[in-house]
Amino acid sequence: xxxxxxxxxxxxxxxxxxxxxxxxxxxxxxxxxxxxxxxxxxxxxxxxxxxxxxxxxxxxxxxxxxxxxxxxxxxxxxxxxxxxxxxxxxxxxxxxxxxxxxxxxxxxxxxxxxxxxxxxxxxxxxxxxxxxxxxxxxxxxxxxxxxxxxxxxxxxxxxxxxxxxxxxxxxxxxxxxxxxxxxxxxxxxxxxxxxxxxxxxxxxxxxxxxxxxxxxxxxxxxxxxxxxxxxxxxxxxxxxxxxxxxxxxxxxxxxxxxxxxxxxxxxxxxxxxxxxxxxxxxxxxxxxxxxxxxxxxxxxxxxxxxxxxxxxxxxxxxxxxxxxxxxxxxxxxxxxx
Amino acid sequence: xxxxxxxxxxxxxxxxxxxxxxxxxxxxxxxxxxxxxxxxxxxxxxxxxxxxxxxxxxxxxxxxxxxxxxxxxxxxxxxxxxxxxxxxxxxxxxxxxxxxxxxxxxxxxxxxxxxxxxxxxxxxxxxxxxxxxxxxxxxxxxxxxxxxxxxxxxxxxxxxxxxxxxxxxxxxxxxxxxxxxxxxxxxxxxxxxxxxxxxxxxxxxxxxxxxxxxxxxxxxxxxxxxxxxxxxxxxxxxxxxxxxxxxxxxxxxxxxxxxxxxxxxxxxxxxxxxxxxxxxxxxxxxxxxxxxxxxxxxxxxxxxxxxxxxxxxxxxxxxxxxxxxxxxxxxxxxxxxxxxxxxxxxxxxxxxxxxxxxxxxxxxxxxxxxxxxxxxxxxxxxxxxxxxxxxxxxxxxxxxxxxxxxxxxxxxxxxxxxxxxxxxxxxxxxxxxxxxxxxxxxxxxxxxxxxxxxxxxxxxxxxxxxxxxxxxxxxxxxxxxxxxxxxxxxxxxxxxxxxxxxxxxxxxxxxxxxxxxxxxxxxxxxxxxxxxxxxxxxxxxxxxxxxxxxxxxxxxxxxxxxxxxxxx
Numbered sequence: 001x002x003x004x005x006x007x008x009x010x011x012x013x014x015x016x017x018x019x020x021x022x023x024x025x026x027x028x029x030x031x032x033x034x035x036x037x038x039x040x041x042x043x044x045x046x047x048x049x050x051x052x053x054x055x056x057x058x059x060x061x062x063x064x065x066x067x068x069x070x071x072x073x074x075x076x077x078x079x080x081x082x083x084x085x086x087x088x089x090x091x092x093x094x095x096x097x098x099x100x101x102x103x104x105x106x107x108x109x110x111x112x113x114x115x116x117x118x119x120x121x122x123x124x125x126x127x128x129x130x131x132x133x134x135x136x137x138x139x140x141x142x143x144x145x146x147x148x149x150x151x152x153x154x155x156x157x158x159x160x161x162x163x164x165x166x167x168x169x170x171x172x173x174x175x176x177x178x179x180x181x182x183x184x185x186x187x188x189x190x191x192x193x194x195x196x197x198x199x200x201x202x203x204x205x206x207x208x209x210x211x212x213x214x215x216x217x218x219x220x221x222x223x224x225x226x227x228x229x230x231x232x233x234x235x236x237x238x239x240x241x242x243x244x245x246x247x248x249x250x251x252x253x254x255x256x257x258x259x260x261x262x263x264x265x266x267x268x269x270x271x272x273x274x275x276x277x278x279x280x281x282x283x284x285x286x287x288x289x290x291x292x293x294x295x296x297x298x299x300x301x302x303x304x305x306x307x308x309x310x311x312x313x314x315x316x317x318x319x320x321x322x323x324x325x326x327x328x329x330x331x332x333x334x335x336x337x
Numbered sequence: 338x339x340x341x342x343x344x345x346x347x348x349x350x351x352x353x354x355x356x357x358x359x360x361x362x363x364x365x366x367x368x369x370x371x372x373x374x375x376x377x378x379x380x381x382x383x384x385x386x387x388x389x390x391x392x393x394x395x396x397x398x399x400x401x402x403x404x405x406x407x408x409x410x411x412x413x414x415x416x417x418x419x420x421x422x423x424x425x426x427x428x429x430x431x432x433x434x435x436x437x438x439x440x441x442x443x444x445x446x447x448x449x450x451x452x453x454x455x456x457x458x459x460x461x462x463x464x465x466x467x468x469x470x471x472x473x474x475x476x477x478x479x480x481x482x483x484x485x486x487x488x489x490x491x492x493x494x495x496x497x498x499x500x501x502x503x504x505x506x507x508x509x510x511x512x513x514x515x516x517x518x519x520x521x522x523x524x525x526x527x528x529x530x531x532x533x534x535x536x537x538x539x540x541x542x543x544x545x546x547x548x549x550x551x552x553x554x555x556x557x558x559x560x561x562x563x564x565x566x567x568x569x570x571x572x573x574x575x576x577x578x579x580x581x582x583x584x585x586x587x588x589x590x591x592x593x594x595x596x597x598x599x600x601x602x603x604x605x606x607x608x609x610x611x612x613x614x615x616x617x618x619x620x621x622x623x624x625x626x627x628x629x630x631x632x633x634x635x636x637x638x639x640x641x642x643x644x645x646x647x648x649x650x651x652x653x654x655x656x657x658x659x660x661x662x663x664x665x666x667x668x669x670x671x672x673x674x675x676x677x678x679x680x681x682x683x684x685x686x687x688x689x690x691x692x693x694x695x696x697x698x699x700x701x702x703x704x705x706x707x708x709x710x711x712x713x714x715x716x717x718x719x720x721x722x723x724x725x726x727x728x729x730x731x732x733x734x735x736x737x738x739x740x741x742x743x744x745x746x747x748x749x750x751x752x753x754x755x756x757x758x759x760x761x762x763x764x765x766x767x768x769x770x771x772x773x774x775x776x777x778x779x780x781x782x783x784x785x786x787x788x789x790x791x792x793x794x795x796x797x798x799x800x801x802x803x804x805x806x807x808x809x810x811x812x813x814x815x816x817x818x819x820x821x822x823x824x825x826x827x828x829x830x831x832x833x834x835x836x837x838x839x840x841x842x843x844x845x846x847x848x849x850x851x852x853x854x855x856x857x858x859x860x861x862x863x864x865x866x867x868x869x870x871x872x873x874x875x876x877x878x879x880x881x882x883x884x885x886x887x888x889x890x891x892x893x894x895x896x897x898x899x900x901x902x903x904x905x
Binding site: 039040041043092094095097098100101105106108115135136139163180201205208209211212213215216219 | 473511515535677678781
């Protein structure tokens, strides 16, 4: 079994990597949306992240990866309390997936062969406590998007169909990727993503060569390459774990809260989700960098990712939202020190 | 491995050899050709590839791909019988009618290729129009792109792959090394050809390796590289490496510095490197240029329009158009991924037979269900609307009219989230019409495309209607419901053939209008002139469309008038 391409070996795309690390530190940030061209390493980064994340402890054979038996849903009829270590689940949600596959449905096989009314868990169950990855999220069918919105909001999947009445926890980090030229996302779904990043093919020829070189070494000299990058990945994992600890004791002063609020006000973002995400992301960044206090610089650093997708659409604005955020950040927080 | 006569067919042969050496590494082959003897010659040779051949079809379900329960066997034997999916083992996946591939299948196949489990996809693309083709998610991952559409049978030959020699080459493949410079050159060349995806140079490198293994080289050599560039990079080119657009292939390539584009990309170190490697770069560039089709730019324009229009190639218009709709009575059918069993109706269908089946059956079961009892839920699908603006860009008022039309398009798109409408824009002026904005819902794309609009000249009304009808027909095929909104202020004065003949122009316009009406596309005519134009009223009648006089309309009034007419 070959391991995915190591996360640390991904060249460039710093903002995307940072956003993914931040959600790994604090899943409460609520997901990453990666928009950009093909072949820019979007899928690679998500798969690499899965391999990087620390494993979780879960009840063996629990369909929703519960941490202890009392949290397992009763419909699973589990009795064993054996706890196993499994990798953080990263579940792919393919386009054209049916509603049954997403939320789960009556287990037809059991119903027909043994006449038993049983629930067959769907992708949402498998993604609990992990990641749900949607490639081409902007092309996802509407009714699936509605489902996801609902579950991402409540953290619980409720199935009421075919005589089944079942609920189970479904807390996951949404990771979406797509190409904005092929269609845009509804503001409601955009808002559910904590952070959003824009990626582009590297323009600099040396970077491009480096990308190809590493990929080539990964393929032709797998063992040596993995050996080389394993320490870096391990160090990153330790840093993420340390940051999770750090996060609990993180202080955020009133000044920082005020900064967040003022930024969101100035940008006219809807609701309070913007402020909350901005603060959480800034805290996670501070924790990752080993600081004990959130500062204005942390806020400045994460502001584009946290706010870019929350602006009101202005059909007459020619400049991209990234420019708008950057401008407002400079106005509100002052020029970078 | 050099190509003596540089013909398409030789390239096909070389490509198949490379594919036989490293099927999984190269991802596969995108073969654009109609079904026929030429294509058959290629598919016959596939038997020599080192993996089992498996045939897919564009509407294949998950169960067949990934495996699942064999329902018929399960029901008849009374115990669970599972069936392995096609993707369970490495295989050469042959996908005929690849242009019909839905984005969902494309995503699954792309995933299968990405996982490196050894799959290799042969996409047989039979697309007739530039707009119909394999989704980009897949073309990007398949190393070899071959277009055989224009190739006569006489220029083809039987392809014989030497299986023994290829097996040896496969054994040597892992030993083949590539110099660091090779890698840099491929990347550089890809950038110069405007190939942005980084998968392309990677695939070119693997192809070169495979070719080197065939030639018995220990290291990738110039010939291998040249062939790889021709096979992988040249078909993906989106720009000529030089600024001159109609550069003849046999001209000497100028050194790389004079190109502004190149200069930008080659900051610092890159520049010196490319100068050092000038000979190799030159050879590769020459190879790429020799295979670039002369009408590259036209083809690119078509491709781009396709990308915007979404075609079957991944913009997902069709899926969005076919949302789950109102449920309608269920019907007998087969159970596969796309369908949902209506349990109650299935039981109801099986109920009358229970006594008989119980007597016949060897099993003790409370319920006897056969596959033909299955009732499948069905939903009536509702399509998305497509609004095609046909805007008169002729005469003096062209600029204002175009600007207002553009504003209206943007307002409609901004509201489109609620209604999920798509918008397209056709402008006509001088002697023809142009699809300025292919059907889209993307505000980003609209802005990019409508940034500069040309105006002035005659009024080729018929051409405008013709383009609009083509767009409407295409989008209808993708499950949308098109509506044509014509905005003009004057009479047709240019005929379909481009001649300035008022009578003929009017006649052509009427003919096109009748054709649109016969196709059953709803339409509306918006008269933006100062005074109502009688001929437009007549045209509206021919179209069976409402006639809306709207002098000096601005974007807001336009969009509300259009919305009102649509909802009426």
